[in-house]
Amino acid sequence: MCAILLVPVVAVVGPLALDPQRRATLLYRPVLFTLLLAGCIVVATMFLLVWNVRSGQLLDKLARAAAQATVLCSRDDRTVLIESTGPLGSVSSKLRPCGVRVARCAGGALYGLEITSEDQNRWTLFIGLSIEELRWIARAVRL
Numbered sequence: 287m288c289a290i291l292l293v294p295v296v297a298v299v300g301p302l303a304l305d306p307q308r309r310a311t312l313l314y315r316p317v318l319f320t321l322l323l324a325g326c327i328v329v330a331t332m333f334l335l336v337w338n339v340r341s342g343q344l345l346d347k348l349a350r351a352a353a354q355a356t357v358l359c360s361r362d363d364r365t366v367l368i369e370s371t372g373p374l375g376s377v378s379s380k381l382r383p384c385g386v387r388v389a390r391c392a393g394g395a396l397y398g399l400e401i402t403s404e405d406q407n408r409w410t411l412f413i414g415l416s417i418e419e420l421r422w423i424a425r426a427v428r429l
Contacts, residue, residue, distance in 0.1 A: 344395050350374060351396065351413035358411065360427050366401065368409060381407070386427050388420045399423055 354372035370377040385402035391410050398413035399420045412420060 344393075348396060348414050351398075354413070356411050358423070358427065366427060368401075368411065370411065377409075379409075381405075381409075383427060386424045388417055388424060399427075401427065 350373050354370060354374050356368070356370040356372075359367040359369075365380055365382050368377060368379045368381070381401070381403040383401045384404050385400075387400050388397055389400035389410065390396070391398045391400075391413055396414050397417055397420055398410040398415075401409045401411065403409070412423060415423075
């Protein structure tokens, strides 16, 4: 997006900056400097705006995931009980996992524990925990 804003500035200022005769006749140096400074300010402002919006969305997803309370119980007969409640909804299920892995979720910015059951249903739990914590939980579920 910043490149789109930079293209018109380069198209206008580029030929003027390269040709000394045109630069002297069409624009004075203070005007050229002012245009370049204004373009840089616009590009920096757009970058900060996009960064602020995207980071706010990510923090909102993380806060919602952190408010979710999840309990995972592994039993001797290779079944796993999942109880979860919170802003993402309530879940109560009993399944036999055939695959447990750490997976990216929420657009690839956060990690969660993905459990695949024997009937190919996928559950993503514990979103927002660190990778080390998720690996520890995955080892416990595989036992």
